[in-house]
Amino acid sequence: MTSQKIRNMEEFARVSGISRPTVSKYFNDPTSVRASTRSRIEAALEKHEYRPNIYAMNQNRKLTKNIGIVVPLLSDPYFAEIARNLEQRCLAAGYRPTLFSSHGNAALEVEVLDTLRAMKPAGVLLAPLGRASDDRSLERFCDDVPTLIFDSSVEEIGLGFVGSDNFQFTSHITDYLCRTGEPPSFFEMKTPANPNAHRRRQSYVAAMERFGFEPEVISVAGEGWGFEEIGRLGGHEAIQKRRFSTNTVLCSNDRLAIGLLTACYEQGLKVGREEGCAIRVAGQDGHPHSRYTCPPLTTISHNYDAVSQTAADALFAAIEGKVTPWKSIRLEGRLILRDSA
Amino acid sequence: MTSQKIRNMEEFARVSGISRPTVSKYFNDPTSVRASTRSRIEAALEKHEYRPNIYAMNQNRKLTKNIGIVVPLLSDPYFAEIARNLEQRCLAAGYRPTLFSSHGNAALEVEVLDTLRAMKPAGVLLAPLGRASDDRSLERFCDDVPTLIFDSSVEEIGLGFVGSDNFQFTSHITDYLCRTGEPPSFFEMKTPANPNAHRRRQSYVAAMERFGFEPEVISVAGEGWGFEEIGRLGGHEAIQKRRFSTNTVLCSNDRLAIGLLTACYEQGLKVGREEGCAIRVAGQDGHPHSRYTCPPLTTISHNYDAVSQTAADALFAAIEGKVTPWKSIRLEGRLILRDSA
DNA sequence: ATAAAAAATTTACGCGCGTAAATTTTGAGA
DNA sequence: TCTCAAAATTTACGCGCGTAAATTTTTTAT
Known part of the structure; x- marks a missing residue:
């Protein structure tokens, strides 16, 4: 602040009383210079607010930061x-x-x-x-x-x-659902965006078979990344055509579940695990929004x-x-x- | 692809048969060179996949892109x-x-x-x-x-x-609410993150006064950017203490509204404009998620x-x-x- | 105290490109 | 065909810094 603007490392090295190569070393790794040198540089840095030109830095470095x-x-x-x-x-x-x-x-x-x-x-x-x-x-x-x-x-x-361990995810939450009520159907996209969805379906099928239940996979149509809307539309169709064979649905992911919750609401289906609820819905991912759905969404969360x-x-x-x-x-x-x- | 890698603009200029300064001009603005020159450069570009070094480019340019x-x-x-x-x-x-x-x-x-x-x-x-x-x-x-x-x-x-025109936002949706049912209370954060919230409150008060209604502002505590949670906690308190004087609540923004919807759910309050609903809730912003709340959220959306x-x-x-x-x-x-x- | 090691300095070069000035080439109109 | 402006070329320099090599200074160990 005291003096005029520093234009480059040369000038900064001069005002800090250190040679430019050493200053250069400092900026690449402050611990690579002696402590006394470091504090002198940092003192100068306080007074003159200089910052190395990132373009010039990266030009010659083989590896940028x-x-x-x-x-x-x-x-x-x-x-x-x-x-x-x-x-x-x-x-x-x-x-x-x-x-x-x-x-x-x-x-x-x-x-x-x-x-x-x-x-x-x-x-x-x-x-x-x-x-x-x-x-x-x-x-x-x-x-x-x-x-x-x-x-x-x-x-x-x-x-x-x-x-995340998608097998563990689905296995764990399927276990939970099976133990606490009717076994779940599995609600997913027909052409999911990524391979995690396949693992989850496989894990669902395996978990159901361990319990001796018949797996039931409902794959809904829809392309792209608008999962909520895909879940909502697919949910409407699945509900109308009575494709959920039990009162429990496990969704391949939370965004799909959020769409399904909306569909349930729009169809007048009360979601939850309490008395008087028509359907249980669970998701997977621990989506930041899952806490605030109505009802709040049971899910298995990424760490x-x-x-x-x-x-x-x-x-x-x-x-x-x-x-x-x-x-x-x-x-x-x-x-x-x-x-x- | 045919030959080996191009290392710099010098080499690329050579293989394209154009001088380096002209090539440089091309990369800064393709339209600044003659059409015939441009197509020769672009032909060479097809064959040798060269890209200028962004660091070297930006180092000397007064203004980057x-x-x-x-x-x-x-x-x-x-x-x-x-x-x-x-x-x-x-x-x-x-x-x-x-x-x-x-x-x-x-x-x-x-x-x-x-x-x-x-x-x-x-x-x-x-x-x-x-x-x-x-x-x-x-x-x-x-x-x-x-x-x-x-x-x-x-x-x-x-x-x-x-x-966005926050005055118009709130004025418009307040009008709508007043015309279609009981006049709304205004649900907001006591210390909102940005000045838009103040404009919205002012606009609410003004709109209510135009209608001859008594404005009622409920300001809930809470710091930071976790609006949903602030809305949920504040919602619980407001409901329990019966601070909503009518059956209609206009929230300062959609995220707050989403939290309030959760609170309503948790309190067993049915939200909506139909028969048998205890409360109407509206938001502001047109948040991407607002379509998927239960019930879907009435709001006024940014363009x-x-x-x-x-x-x-x-x-x-x-x-x-x-x-x-x-x-x-x-x-x-x-x-x-x-x-x- | 001295020797050895570590750190800092001096000197020097190059990175890949922007850009200016002077010169030559190109192309459109008369 | 000639004229002349526009475009391209040649030449040259500099940007701000990384980095290497040789040298000097400082620190640490003996």
């Missing part, structure tokens, strides 16, 4: 929440996160990857679109950039995979913190040179009992 | 949706948008602004946190970077303001497309040199009639 975070759909609060979580962890670890959304569009996902490649990021945390993804593009991208896949796995691509921490740590480790073989980590979910089931 | 988009809370689907909209428009106009969220935290907002400043963006679309914002920081930022404020206004800062288009166009115009005096544009909302009121 950038980390890309890519999710399929940022307007889905589930992804927004996990993206926020990841972003904070990157910041805390000294990286510069940049957020991208594929907006449910495969062409956009490829564009995002192209943009990302041009940024020469140190690493990328990528939640792929899933079924719609251009797998070849993903694969080539992972060859060029250290990439950790999360949420939805795509073969053995990138550094590894971190996500947001653990997933994002595991994913971020795995990427940081890889960036910092720890080579580990490709690995898939799947974390368990927690059952959240509410009034809907 | 970057545009920053800042919202207070990306996990709120309302902001996610408007951010997505703005992002697409920037892309379509040839800019490189980057998304930031303040995560409801004033310190983070300042950090975001700092990061943004280092990016030397051509312009910024900023939705401030509102009350919590460090106004001095915002002001200094607007002095340095062409910034258009949207959603929530902060004095006469930046290039201008684009948002998302128009707001984002107006905001983006205003920024682009300013970037391209059109100087206009500071201006505030407020767009009208559209009433969405659903079952809740």
Whole structure:
């Protein structure tokens, strides 16, 4: 503040009484210079508020400090929440996160990857679109950039995979539903966006068979990422055609369940596990909104913190040179009992 | 694809048979070179897939093609949706948008602004946190970077303001409620996050007085951005203490309304405008989720497309040199009639 | 105290591109 | 065909910083 603006690192080095290469070292890693030097630089930093030019920095560095975070759909609060979580962890670890959304569009996902490649990021945390993804593009991208896949796995691509254990999810909540009432039907999309849905269906079928019940899968039509509307329309049809064979429905995910709740409301079906309720509805994901549906939605929740921490740590480790073989980590979910089931 | 990788613009210029300065001009603005030259460059681009180094580009340019988009809370689907909209428009106009969220935290907002400043963006679309914002920081930022404020206004800062007409919003929906049933109470946060809430309260009071009704404002406690929970807790209290003097409640925003709906459910109050309903609840914003509440929420919706288009166009115009005096544009909302009121 | 190791400095070069000035080429109209 | 403006080229420099190598200074260990 005291003197005029600092134009570049040369000038800043002069006013701080340190040579420019050492100042450069400091900005790349403050701990790489002697403590006394560090405090002198930081003192100068207080007085002159200089910040290195990020473009000049990244131009010559083989590896930037950038980390890309890519999710399929940022307007889905589930992804927004996990993206926020990841972003904070990157910041805390000294990286510069940049957020991208594929907006449910495969062409956009490829564009995002192209943009990302041009940024020469140190690493990328990528939640792929899933079924719609251009797998070849993903694969080539992972060859060029250290990439950790999360949420939805795509073969053995990138550094590894971190996500939730969908088998455990569905198995656990199916168990709960079977023990506390009529066995559930399974409500899902016919052409789900990502492979997690398949795992959940399989797990449902297996769990039902363990109990000696007949699995009943209701697959509703609908393309794209408007899950609530797909659930609502499919719910209307399923209710009218009496396709739920019991009074209990387990949805493949919470957004679908939210749509189904709306359909139930519109059909005059009272949802819940109390006396006088016509139907029990449960979801899966622990969607941020699930607490506020009417009735509040019983669901099995991702362990947001653990997933994002595991994913971020795995990427940081890889960036910092720890080579580990490709690995898939799947974390368990927690059952959240509410009034809907 | 035919030959080996192109390392820089020099090499690319050579293989395309054009001089490097001309190629450079092309990348800055394809229309600035002769059509025949352009097609020769683009032909070479097909065969060699070269992309200029963004860091080297931006280092020397006084103005980058970057545009920053800042919202207070990306996990709120309302902001996610408007951010997505703005992002697409920037892309379509040839800019490189980057998304930031303040995560409801004033310190983070300042950090975001700092990061943004280092990016030397051509312009910024900023939705401030509102009350919590460090106004001095915002002001200094607007002095340095062409910034258009949207959603929530902060004095006469930046290039201008684009948002919704909160007076019209509340006036319109209050009119509707008064004409179709008992006059509404107004349900709001005691210390709202942004100034829009104050305008809405004022507009409610004015509309009620026009009708000759006694305004009744219920201000509930609660800090932060967890509006649903604040609405739910405040709703419980208001219901128990019988603070709603009529059977109709207008909420300051949809997220608050969603929480109130949950409270009503939990209290056994049937919400709706039909026979046998105990209470009517309406929101404001046209939140993406409002269609799927139970009952679906009557609300007045932002004109998302128009707001984002107006905001983006205003920024682009300013970037391209059109100087206009500071201006505030407020767009009208559209009433969405659903079952809740 | 001295030797050895660690850290900082000096010097120097290059990254990939923007951009200005002077020159040459191109293309459209007369 | 000639004229002349527009476009492309040549040449040259600089942006702000990373980084390597050789040297000097400081710190740590003996």
